[in-house]
Every structure is written in structure tokens, then in C-alpha cells.
Amino acid sequence: xxxxxxxxxxxxxxxxxTETEGLNLVTSKPWQLAWIEATGKKITKKQNRFLKWxxxxxxxxxxxxxxxxKKEYESKAEDPAVVFKEFMGLISQDDVIVVGQNILGYDLxxxxxxxxxxxxxxxxxxxxxxxxxKAIATALAKGNKTPDKDDFIGWQIKWLHYRxxxxxxxxxxxxxxxxxxxxxxxxxxxxxxxxxxxxIFQKQLWELDI
Amino acid sequence: MSCMIPLFKTHASIGRSILRIEDVKxxxxxxxxxxxxxxEDTMVGFPEAFRTFGEKLRFGYRFxxxxxxxxxxxxxxxxxxxxGDEGCRELYDLYTRSFDEKLKTPWHDYNNLKFAVxxxxxxxxxxxxxxxxxxxxxxxxxxxxxxxxxxxxDAILEERIADYVINSxxxxxxxxxxxxxxxxxxNKEDVEAxxxxxxxxxxxxxxxxxxSNPRLDxxxxxxxxxxxxxxxx
Numbered sequence: 001x002x003x004x005x006x007x008x009x010x011x012x013x014x015x016x017x018t019e020t021e022g023l024n025l026v027t028s029k030p031w032q033l034a035w036i037e038a039t040g041k042k043i044t045k046k047q048n049r050f051l052k053w054x055x056x057x058x059x060x061x062x063x064x065x066x067x068x069x070k071k072e073y074e075s076k077a078e079d080p081a082v083v084f085k086e087f088m089g090l091i092s093q094d095d096v097i098v099v100g101q102n103i104l105g106y107d108l109x110x111x112x113x114x115x116x117x118x119x120x121x122x123x124x125x126x127x128x129x130x131x132x133x134k135a136i137a138t139a140l141a142k143g144n145k146t147p148d149k150d151d152f153i154g155w156q157i158k159w160l161h162y163r164x165x166x167x168x169x170x171x172x173x174x175x176x177x178x179x180x181x182x183x184x185x186x187x188x189x190x191x192x193x194x195x196x197x198x199x200i201f202q203k204q205l206w207e208l209d210i
Numbered sequence: 211m212s213c214m215i216p217l218f219k220t221h222a223s224i225g226r227s228i229l230r231i232e233d234v235k236x237x238x239x240x241x242x243x244x245x246x247x248x249x250e251d252t253m254v255g256f257p258e259a260f261r262t263f264g265e266k267l268r269f270g271y272r273f274x275x276x277x278x279x280x281x282x283x284x285x286x287x288x289x290x291x292x293x294g295d296e297g298c299r300e301l302y303d304l305y306t307r308s309f310d311e312k313l314k315t316p317w318h319d320y321n322n323l324k325f326a327v328x329x330x331x332x333x334x335x336x337x338x339x340x341x342x343x344x345x346x347x348x349x350x351x352x353x354x355x356x357x358x359x360x361x362x363x364d365a366i367l368e369e370r371i372a373d374y375v376i377n378s379x380x381x382x383x384x385x386x387x388x389x390x391x392x393x394x395x396x397n398k399e400d401v402e403a404x405x406x407x408x409x410x411x412x413x414x415x416x417x418x419x420x421x422s423n424p425r426l427d428x429x430x431x432x433x434x435x436x437x438x439x440x441x442x443x
Contacts, residue, residue: 026405161339
């Protein structure tokens, strides 16, 4: 019982999200990478970083959905290589759990896009430490609360691909489901999203036998 | 596992490659290939491929294989290669049968075909990414293809295949792994042309696909190309 993750108050977490110029998993460059570091339930650090790409082309739809502000971007954007190195150094630590909403279906690919644009071969070896709140939400909604502990990543990947009409697992739904207060206007702001996502994750841990 | 074998697909497999036979011919000549591997989803391109490559051609047909219960859910992919003239005749026969019946153990009926399991869409891949229970019968001699396209799940899938091969060695006499690269376009920069072609060929209902949102799940690599093969051969 004490081994359950919800009782590990010294467990380190990195919760992250990307905002991107489009939804193309090969070519859409992320212009924002936000993450928070936490120990147990306590958030210890917040990072909201903007990645400078000379040829950034945020589509109209993406700008609307992600709240892209060109002025803010231009004033805050920095060398993607510096941000990426810092972030990868953090999530590649063996004792860190990496958390995010749909990271296995989207954000990992976006890290791949950053790597490709920096001419770096992406190292996905941290993938076994990933917790995807969307995959977990799907499993929980279908009554599966006991993941295969020896193959947690495989369990998540299966649930990530599970499709059922009417099954809701988006962040807004999950916030409502867990009765977490939120400001709808701020959803899709990367930093706000991950703070709320971490609250969702904490709730999920109480339902999940892991 | 020996060196990485390039497995070309041409636009004869509609919607799956932007390469033409003449493109593959030029690439094969430039790189002085002793053998040219084509893996197609149809035999339509075979006559032209044979005229172009002659004895150098190693033609593979990707077909569906099923569990004993023949359920649609158990469908996964396997590749069959022809060996010699008799193999080509047998391959055409298998090709015809694959439209008329759900194949379960086709290797029992032929002597000049070699079977392989593709990296993606195989029974192991389908069981890995979903709740499928693909459990087809397997021939005694079989090659499992492994690909390294720098996709997030490639390394995990490769591990699963290696485990399967090791754990199955007691009842299959000759299981092997071979690193290959599926090739659908020539250079990394052609990936957008390939995506455009896939968007055009896409028959999914719903919102129109575009380059900013091509609606291609897990299509997150530009490495299905000759340029990437050259980096790792």
C-alpha cells in the first residue's frame, strides 16, 4: 500500500506541454514549451519558454486555439537549443516521472520536431517514465484501474488508441469531472494547462492502483 | 542482424509511396544495388518491376493474415517474397487467393515462397498498440523485420520483437530478425510531398486533411527515405 505512487511524497515529477504552429507531427514546430517541476504534490519550479524559429508560421487555426501572441513571442523567444537541452536533461533523469495530457500521442512527437530542427537524434529512452493523463483517463472511464505494472507504457499505449463514441477525456471534461476549479479562458495557455493537468493527475493517482 | 536492407514501395501501392519504378531504378543504379527489394500491397507493378530490374528484383507482397477463427479483428500483415520463377507463379496464386479467402497458413501450400513479418502493422505491432488478440499461425522459417525510424515507440516494439523471437525459438525452427527501412520517398525534404499525396488519397470521413493538420496518427518521422537509409546502412 505504501508503495503506491500517491503516497510517495518525495517523488519528482515534470509536467509539460507544447504549443505548436500546426498539428503536423513531422513539420509543425513548437513555439512554446512549458513545464513545471514538482516533488510530491508541491510545485517547485515553473518554466514558460518560447522557442525562436526564423521560419515560424503559426496557422490561423493554431493561433486561435493556442492564443499565439506574436508580440509576446518575439519579445520572449530564445535559442531552442538551450531550452531543449535544459528540458531533456530534466526528463531524462531515471527518477523523474514525466506527465502530460496526450504526450504519448502528440507532445513526444513535438519534442522530435524540435530535435529534427536542431539536427539532433531524439532519444526517447525516458518514455517508460511517462504518464499520459489522457490514456489514464480512458482506462479509468472504462473501469480499468489496475495497470500492468511491468508494462505500464504498453498499457497506456493500448488505452491511448482505444476509441469509443462519446467517451470524453479532454482536459476541460476531466477538470469538470474531478470538480477542479478552472478559468476556461486560460485553458490552452501552456503553463496554466499543465498546472491544471497536474491537479488532474493527482486525482487520477487516487483511482489508479500504481 | 546484418546491414539495413532498403524496402522500396512504389505508387503501385496506391496512397503509400510517391516513388515510381523509374525512381527506384535510378536510386538502385546510383547506389549500385545487387538486389532491389520491392514490397507492394498489390501485384499490379510486378511486370514493370521485373522488366526493369530482371534477376535483381526481390519482390514482396504485403498481405493480410488471420487467426484460426478468421475474425476481422485478428487481421494483421505479413510479407511474402517470391523465390525464382516457380516462386513468382506461387506468389500470383497467393495474391489471387488473398482476395477470395482469409489466409491462415498459406505456407503449407507453397514451396518457393519466403515469409516475413513487417515492423509496423504486424500481429506484434497490433497487439502492442491496441487490445487486439492477433495470434496467427507462423511458418517454421520466418524473418521479423525491424525498423529504426526514430519514432517514440520504435525501440519498445523492437524489444518486444526480440523477446518474441527468443521465447518462440523452442517451437519455431528458424526465426530471425533483420533491420530494414521502408522507403516511400527519396529525401527527407520530400516528406511534405508524401504527406500531401497521403492527404489527397485519404478517404477518412470528417474534416478535410491539410498539411498543417494532415490527420495522420503517429506519422512523426521523415526517415522513410533513401537519405535516412544512407545515414544508417
